[in-house]
Amino acid sequence: MTGPERLRAALRETLRETLRETSRAEWVDAALAEAGERPETISRSFAQAGRRAGRTPLPGVPGWTADEATRALLLAALPPDRAGAGIADLYHHGDADEKQAALKALPMLAVGVAGLPLLHDAIRTNDARLLAAALGPYARHLDQAAWRQAVLKCVFMGVPLIAVDGLEERADLELAEMLAAFADERAAAGRPMPADAAALLDRLTREES
Template sequence: MESDARRVARDVVADDGWLADAERRVARDPASIVRLFASAGRHCGRASLPQVEGWTADEAARARLLLALPVAAVPRRVEDLYRYGDADEKRAVLKALPLLPLDGGAVPLLHDAIRTNDTRLLAAALGPYARHLDQASWRQAVLKCVFMGVPLSAVHGLTERADAELATMIADLRDERDAAGRHLPDDALALLKQLT
């Protein structure tokens, strides 16, 4: 997944000149990213990229803009772009996090995305950068995916991180749903079977 993200940021976006110019401007003047980030969809489109599953052209363009920032400007700009962006901009930030020199510094953005009821943000928050979440927070986020119907295929490293505690949480949710005449998604039942 992370290698796909790197590939997106490097060479997938068709460049009509706007993006290359925007990258140069961001490198010279980090504050310019605010306006350029917001207009990336208008200039690069929002089509899905068949070369790399799960990415759109505007997300890839925004990742490239973030990569063009001077390293010292990355933490502040990433936080601002996420905090003040619309849902598409927030999702692009979340998807770009594994590419950026942040270590675990952007974990508060993941927590924010996990608290929302936006399934796209929740899924993006559980990409490769979620390795920085502590285990308890990660389990709660996976359970929220099950609760909200987000496919568990969106959870990066699920089989490596899933543990007995997560199995207990999913089993409890299954019991609640069964009592209410509703059922868990098939992928959650498959995970539960695997863990138990």
């Protein structure tokens, strides 16, 4: 079983357990079945998920709520040839919660690099939740320059760097230089660097030395 398949299975199992024998569980099952059989229905179900599935955090799948899991599973139920266009349409017409769920779903979908425009859009926003979601596992598709800028924006906006997937592996000397320049700006303004960013800069500097 691949990573995306394991995540889908974990979300589905935990969602069923969390909503067990409730009207919400019945609605989720029906919506997922309908999305597979009639993909044109997904926009309605995607928008309704917050109200119909609820926003309960899912135990065992940190960082996911019932509505996010439902939306991700709806996207995963789309036929492969419609997944790319489907997620783009739902992202651009969705509210912040729907956008965040679409971004978190990207690693589960066989869309290749087709989801990159969504990441770039999220990174341009000033919504910390979207920025954090954009730097999940799918961010491996970002080129290094775009990825560094996104990490620096996390530091600027106070998004905890624990949200950045693969940070330890991808952080490099150029990112260290960018962080050092930002630290100097902060110091000149009498403001400290976030502790996680300062620790990352210290590690990168020591490794270079």
